[in-house]
Amino acid sequence: MKFIQLKDDLKEGARSIYLIEGDDAYFRSKAEEQIKTAFLTMPELNYSVFDGSQYRGAALGDIVSAAAAFPFMAEKRVIKVVELYPTESDYDKYLKEAFESFPPTTVLIIVNSQGKKGVDLKRKKCVTYIDCNKSDRETVAKWAYITMKRAGVSSSVEACEAVADYCLCDMARVSKEVEKLTEYGKGGMITKSDVDELVYKDADYRIYQMTGAVARRDMATFTEICNDLLTRGYDENAVIASLVNYFKNLLTSVTSGLSDKELAAALKMNDYALGKTKQQAKAIGKDRLIVFINSLYSLASQFKSGRITADGALETAIAHVFFD
Numbered sequence: 001m002k003f004i005q006l007k008d009d010l011k012e013g014a015r016s017i018y019l020i021e022g023d024d025a026y027f028r029s030k031a032e033e034q035i036k037t038a039f040l041t042m043p044e045l046n047y048s049v050f051d052g053s054q055y056r057g058a059a060l061g062d063i064v065s066a067a068a069a070f071p072f073m074a075e076k077r078v079i080k081v082v083e084l085y086p087t088e089s090d091y092d093k094y095l096k097e098a099f100e101s102f103p104p105t106t107v108l109i110i111v112n113s114q115g116k117k118g119v120d121l122k123r124k125k126c127v128t129y130i131d132c133n134k135s136d137r138e139t140v141a142k143w144a145y146i147t148m149k150r151a152g153v154s155s156s157v158e159a160c161e162a163v164a165d166y167c168l169c170d171m172a173r174v175s176k177e178v179e180k181l182t183e184y185g186k187g188g189m190i191t192k193s194d195v196d197e198l199v200y201k202d203a204d205y206r207i208y209q210m211t212g213a214v215a216r217r218d219m220a221t222f223t224e225i226c227n228d229l230l231t232r233g234y235d236e237n238a239v240i241a242s243l244v245n246y247f248k249n250l251l252t253s254v255t256s257g258l259s260d261k262e263l264a265a266a267l268k269m270n271d272y273a274l275g276k277t278k279q280q281a282k283a284i285g286k287d288r289l290i291v292f293i294n295s296l297y298s299l300a301s302q303f304k305s306g307r308i309t310a311d312g313a314l315e316t317a318i319a320h321v322f323f324d
Helices: 003-010 025-039 057-068 088-100 137-150 157-166 171-184 192-198 203-216 219-230 236-255 260-267 271-284 286-304 310-323
Strands: 017-021 047-051 077-082 106-112 127-131
Touching: 003 025, 003 127, 003 137, 017 025, 025 077, 025 106, 025 171, 047 057, 057 077, 057 088, 057 106, 137 157, 137 171, 157 171, 157 192, 171 192, 203 219, 203 236, 203 271, 219 236, 219 310, 236 260, 236 271, 236 286, 236 310, 260 271, 271 286, 286 310
Parallel strands: 017 106, 017 127, 047 077, 077 106
Antiparallel strands: none
16 A cells, blocks of 8 residues: 555554555655554553564564564554565565464564565565555645645645645655645645745756756746755856756656666656656757757866856856757
């Protein structure tokens, strides 16, 4: 199940074994917190934590033994194991029987930051898998909508999508911004205008908007965003370096022979961001992208060697981008 489905699932009662796995630290932390809140009482007596990387072979029996212990004056005992990646043979020999006949008085939480070689725990019928990988735009927007609704605040789909975009689907940031919007909109409605006013646009997203202005030949928007970045801690050299990096990503997106999945991983983007990147790259064109990258590299070199001022480098960069 997806992280956003966990809260409703917990209302149906405890599962024996939860596998919380994925690369989004916020989702992992919140999933663990929700399970413990639902079933753990007297944690000083009924909660144990194991470092899974330290348990191999027969040592896995220590985790099984801990799970078999009865809770003290509570319905459930909770065992947490971090980064557990048993081999297929270790699973079959030391864990399979215990997992498939798990004691009803214990809840086991396995928290893995990534999938690694070894047995695929999420495919085991006795394991409840909670997908905590970075979410796409639609899922993040849905989470923002549901979270505000539960707090008594209405919001538009457009507003929630803007939150996802401005935070680059980073749930740690999204959660903070949604908390702020909920406080602001108590008993009312959050609109796209509210999000524009209250939610800080991630610098990478502003760079994305800025390069989007290049594709549209919209110099006014480009300059407005550039000036905004300069007031938020970016200097001229940082803006140029960000442009170089962004144009390189655009060029890679249309010249790479990798599959979309491999390319998204290489560029550290989700599917939505990759699709938009490819769209922008095609609008600008491969040849122009190469010209931009070469000219910006040259300007950065001139600035670092003292042959041009910071203001001069940035102004020349803008001239190169908009007037080739």
